[in-house]
């Protein structure tokens with residue numbers, strides 16, 4: 001039996017035996033109804049005291065809100081009074097520095113369980129203690145290693161924003177549901193590319209799978225969180241119960257970027273490339289606050305010295321031929337704005353599989369195979385633009401993007417040269433003059449599945 005089919009059968013069995021989660025198993029398209037809510041406060045076995053190990057470290061660490069000279073490192077403790085110190089230094093060597101991040105008490109109001117497997121650690125109600133170390137005065141274009149004194153095994157890294165024209169890599173992923181088993185392998189196959197940071201298209205964690213809690217999610221996702229900065233977008237599964245968005249999503253990942261008038265959307269920059277995280281759970285039209293912010297912020301970024309191009313990413317797709325709605329109205333409003341402000345790449349999620357569309361001047365990638373149950377990527381192939389879909393498939397995967405790969409750090413520590421830069425693959429029938437040559441400004445994309453197979457690979461010039 002194939003792994004995917006086996007997983008489907010397991011999930012269908014799970015759905016059959018867990019009626020409240022049946023809609024969640026069949027589709028993740030609609031806002032989470034009450035039936036998708038995790039079981040809460042249902043245990044008569046818990047004594048009311050949050051379990052806590054000797055280090056008191058309960059989640060993390062991870063890094064976010066990174067620019068050329070600043071970064072934040074967060075973690076959670078299950079008791080007050082743990083060691084608050086993070087120690088960091090450039091990976092290439094240099095003096096260690098220390099920053100303390102004192103306890104910030106945060107109350108979780110209900111206990112949430114993975115209803116299908118009571119062995120999964122619950123998310124207990126009670127007071128948890130967040131830590132946020134605000135690092136400043138960092139060196140630009142430098143990767144740092146850090147560790148927590150609370151726990152000698154709690155280590156991570158991040159890279160400050162690259163200089164415009166520097167090469168760098170980032171990873172895009174979406175719809176991560178590690179309890180189902182494949183996310184670990186997606187990460188194993190893609191993190192060795194050593195991305196500076198990860199953009200996440202949303203649906204970060206799935207209570208709706210009935211097998212997952214945040215307490216389970218963090219340890220499995222630790223390799224990704226410790227690899228580099230984490231910049232998530234907001235998906236519909238970030239609000240599976242009334243408390244989740246405030247008590248988990250924003251507590252863990254709020255303030256991930258900059259120029260953030262609302263908790264749900266923001267931007268950041270590295271290497272002259274500007275990234276815009278859009279919240280598709282919020283209003284997104286030319287008339288909405290978010291839409292006005294996005295249009296103005298894209299134009300502002302395009303006017304900055306050193307600007308190369310922009311990347312926009314979000315959860316619910318504007319275009320898809322799979323089993324989720326598209327959004328032609330918003331696309332009609334914003335694609336001209338994207339083109340006017342040199343948005344070369346759009347990442348979207350929510351449709352659990354992979355797609356790539358090549359439209360004139362802009363590439364849309366659906367990268368939503370991060371571990372949630374794969375669904376029908378061809379359910380709406382009749383949509384008028386589906387002849388522009390040049391690659392697609394029902395597989396678990398993540399996407400690695402190299403900007404200016406000829407100048408990117410090699411995985412062996414050197415710098416890639418033009419001679420051994422991989423020849424670009426076919427960029428699709430409509431890519432035309434956008435196909436990149438073997439040298440010159442370009443970005444290169446590789447999509448690798450959970451078995452290590454390269455499922456799509458393409459490159460485009462940076463005009």
Ligand SMILES: [Fe+2]
Pocket residue numbers: 028029202203235236237315349350351
């Ligand atoms: Fe979704």
